[in-house]
Amino acid sequence: IEVLVPDINLSASEFTALRGAGRAGRGSIPFGMSAIRNVGEGLVERIVGERDAGGPFSDIYQFCARVDPVVLNKRTVDSLIKAGAFDCLGHPRQGLCLVIDQIIDRTLARRREADQGVMSLFGDLGGDGSVFDDSRVPVPDQEFDKTARLAFEKEMLGLYLSDHPLKGVEVALSRHTDTTIGELRANAAREAEGGEERPAGGGRTRDGSDLRCVGGVITALVRKYTKRGDLMATFLLEDLDSAIEVWVFPRTMAEVGYLLAEDAVVCVKGRLDLRDEQPKFICMELKRPDLNPSGAEPLHLWLALHLLSDDRVDSLKRVLGSHPGDSPVFLHVGEKCIRLTSAFAVDSSRGLLAELRELLGPDCINGPRTA
Template sequence: MQKIVDTAKGLEGLKRQWGVHAAGVILSRDPLVDVLPIHKREQDGAIITQWDMGACESIGLLKMDFLGLRNLTILDDCLDAIRENRGEDVVLEQLPLDDKPTYELLARGDTLGVFQFDGGPMRALLRSMIPDNFEDISAVGALYRPGPMGANAHNEYADRKNNRKPVVPIHPELAESLADILGDTYGLIVYQEQVMAIAQKVAGYTLGKADLLRRAMGKKKKEILDKEFQPFSAGMKEQGYTDAAIKTLWDILVPFSDYAFNKAHSAAYGVVSYWTAYLKANYPAEYMSGLLTSVGDDKDKSAVYLAECRRMGIKVLPPDVNESMARFAAVGQDIRFGLAAVRNVGTNVVEAIRRCRKEKGAYTDFYDFLRKVDAVACNKKTIESLIKAGAFDSMGHPRKGLLAIHADAIDSFLDIKRNEAVGQYDLFGDAFGGGDDAVGAGMVVTPQIPAGEWDKGDLLTFEREMLGLYVSDHPLFGVEHVLTAAADMTIGALAEESSVGDGAVVTLAGILSGVQRRITKQGRAWASATLEDLGGAVEVLFFPNTYEIVGQYIAEDAIVVVKGRVDRRDDQPRLMAMDMSLPDITAADEVKPVVLALPRPGARRRWSSGCARC
């Protein structure tokens, strides 16, 4: 036992395992093998230092973070879409920074999908702030962080900017001396550079010493802060400031410095935010197509942005063998679903469909498609998926009818395509024009496509199965106002971490899918399902006590209202159901909601006076 204890003491305090910075890169003027120990990661061959960041910096090496942003890919895709759809070449670096539609979009908080400004609380802050210049965009990115938010600086900035509150100095003694430093930010400390400038101005610090002070404040260790306070206080007293002014300023600087942005960082991020907002405001279809492509693997995010397209008046069209590209593409003012997003449709099939329609002309009907396309695309599973996704709708064929005959039709065309591939052409092929036109001109029996279509429920179920989303229609269209009245919030809002906390009780409304019934070890029944509305989806668990009460109403495609407790222990929130009811949607078509579009806050006074005269 003593040997075990002694061994354990030797292990105590050692690093348990090594970790790797997500974006950190160490730079040196000399070969790294001559400077520090390194090793090669077996999984991908990456060369990694065996020292941590602090040790590397302590010997004079430079660490830089190189971050990859998904939004940069969205920007590239959007520019390509603008060029393809409108024939315009947009250069981001030449965009004006005073574009009126962009600032109107920001002031409305219509920034879903805009870099940094996507979240609900951030959109609320933008509506409160009403940005009207680039300085505001830079500031909002710096303010929406734990340090400034902890001091309520983000709301103070918005209120002072819009004259809802007066600009108040940190302390009366500091009003004049800090006016030139804090004037642009309405008397508030927003950036790290301001912390350094304040130390220089009121405490006589050098620039290097001011930066050391900023770093010390960020470490949040009492002994370090107490040590740094002495020279800071002494420097301010030499300038003639009282203890009250010194303490007030110090108490503001310390919590702020922990999470503050430097202005260069905030402005650089702000430029990307402005670009994405500009493109959404001025090229909405192209921007949203790039955004949808970027989240193609995330069905929850896709549903959110698809709902945003509908709100913006952009129609998202189903995939089409004659029109679709591999990815989402802007078509005029609409967006066309990409073929590669269809389940069971690989990139080789998409390339074959696109190449054949370019070389041989548009497909006129289903049989013309089978006649022209390569054998690689004549796969029964693939064609079935395209049918269910609506990729042949523009030809006028009912999806149900195509599904009934597609297997036999494919077999007929495949036999000839395979024979052609090995040089066994039909004796009478040339009599019908030869080549691909001979296939099906008279040699293939093409059964008549039955009339009649699935009902709306089945059609949308198959569509969602293939695309992961409802595209051409949605079961909840027409009953949105009923669900909104019954629920506390949308499911999309629940996804925002700051909306409701873990354990909170909320009521949500939507449609159930993916219902799975199970039995516990004790033999009691329970179920899980996905609850989905027009803006998102959440997993709902119906444990035995709740299931005994509402189990009979849990069904696929049931429109329900669920009350439950929020569980945020995992990456995605879940809802532990406590009760469930069925909303009355029978009168949904008879009672429609009234939608009012109000002007932005700056115009409220004129709008109100006009109404008074009415």
């Protein structure tokens, strides 16, 4: 069952399953709004009550106009925005954050004026009519970049839901590592059961041998001091499939501490420690890999349609795969241009072009010659 970001038109106070609303009709669970940071259960009950009485909200302006003024606490609404609760209305999160204070102020002023209008039925309150600017504050078409959007989302929800910091860069990250967190944990489980160790997971670890390098995103970062007053840190290193606790002792902390930050994507070189019930990874080195290097020029290949036999395509995959790098590959076939997935990104500096010309012909790099 898929867990969705909070939805102002679907979420209840608690987590509630919806039938047939997830991928492939398997159902989904919108995140419960009372679990959002700075959003209390009482406020959620007022939101849901108005939604049940008047139907779904169509935009942020209608939401502010309909809900109880108590709900229009700026801190609460800001948290709902950053959690993604208003995504269903089509407003970008950053755009809403930039103008929500103005929207709330104008809405409350409009309501106060309306209340005075009702009171004027019982006595003239004076004035020449409305003194309130009734125009809507436009929501800028601006969105947070992925890093900021996910950082806010995790701050409000405690986890990533709409996306993950590693999605889209997992292949590039893997080029900086020699194993995965899942492989490390699998190796730890085999050793704990007395099974045979395998190099892919890290070899012997109780005595500190066999360093391994894994990549992921830092979460649950805690800095603390030893009894001697030296600074150290612990954090969870997460990838798309698994997580492991990492310890950074004072000597290493002095060298890499400045690189530690919540939600940072890092590569950690170290060793497994299996002395406790739960394995942990002892950090010896840490770096932030360059996952979007400048100067990685794309490689364009021109192929004649009659050359696209199964054997030649398999050979092309093999050649590209033997030169992993950061340059994206584009295939020009007839009038079509196809960008290959990041799994086929290449390093064209080490003999790749010669291999491609031998396989596909002399014109495959610069395009066919024209008369």
